[in-house]
Amino acid sequence: MIMEALRDVLGAPPLPRGPWRREARFVSTAALRGTARPAAEAAERLAVRLRALPGVRRVTVQPNGFLVIEIATPGDVVDDILSMCAPGTRGAGDAGPSTQAGRPPRGAGRERDEAGGGPTAGASATRVPRGVRAGVGDGGPPGEPGDITPGEPGDGKVGPWPDFPRTWDNPGFAVRYAYVRAGAVRRWARDLGVPGGAAARSELLDGPFDRDVLRVLAELPSRRESRDPGWAAYLERLAEAYHTAVEHASPIPKGDEPPSEVHAARVRMGEAVRRVLAEGLADLGVEPPGKI
Secondary structure, three states, rough: HHHHHHHHOOOOOOOEEOOOOEEEEEEEEEEHHHOOOOOOHHHHHHHHHHHOOEEEEEEOOOOOOOOEEOOOHHHHHHHHHHHHOOOOOOOOOOOOOOOOOOOOOOOOOOOOOOOOOOOOOOOOOOOOOOOOOOOOOOOOOOOOOOOOOOOOOOOOOEOOOOOOOOOOOOOHHHHHHHHHHHHHHHHHHHOOOOOOHHHHHHOOOOOHHHHHHHHHHHHHHHHHHHOOOOOHHHHHHHHHHHHHHHHHOOOOOOOOOOOOOOHHHHHHHHHHHHHHHHHHHOOOOOOOOOOO
């Protein structure tokens, strides 16, 4: 697993750097910590070890001793996340959305809304994808997972967010719905014949919207070790990236499109998103919802 391997060499998780749409890069200050050697010399020694790691494409040593590490396959991040957030660990339990829906949603695979722009790395996620309308679910009958009920104004709170309104204007709703949506997508994909297991190849997660999700996921190890992980803002950004990816790069077949390995890889990435959301919600004192 690529992020685990980087950590083993560096002694701490590196930070993802910049957008990942063209290059998937991390940055590390490991050479500046706890060494009597000049930073540049320490960095060169670490760079030699990093370049020998499978999955590392390029390592650059900057004059200040910072290491910039480019990985070859951004999708490898999913393996790390699923291992770190295994069911039953740190709040990432496998309690999913209600299994009331025993079939694919009506209209599965058809575009329900106009697509919108994807997030940029580090951007605030107080908005959701343009064209994803409040009150519109993932195509299932009313009351099934994926159905959104806008709700009425109220004074209750769910962790750091208000419970109402249950619309896209409430970033907490977008976070909770992303958790529900990822679970529903997993079931719908299975019912539509999307392959699993070895078919979910990480190298297929190479589209721009897939890479946006991977970029945010890659922050998890460093946030876990931070004194102030900033869970709320992080989960908002992850939810925005995931909702946008589902709209632009569907994890389930559209219309007469046959199930493919790309769909399988995106479903698996959605499971990684779901587990990270569960962990972050649990740390914020919020129980991941069964449905919304």
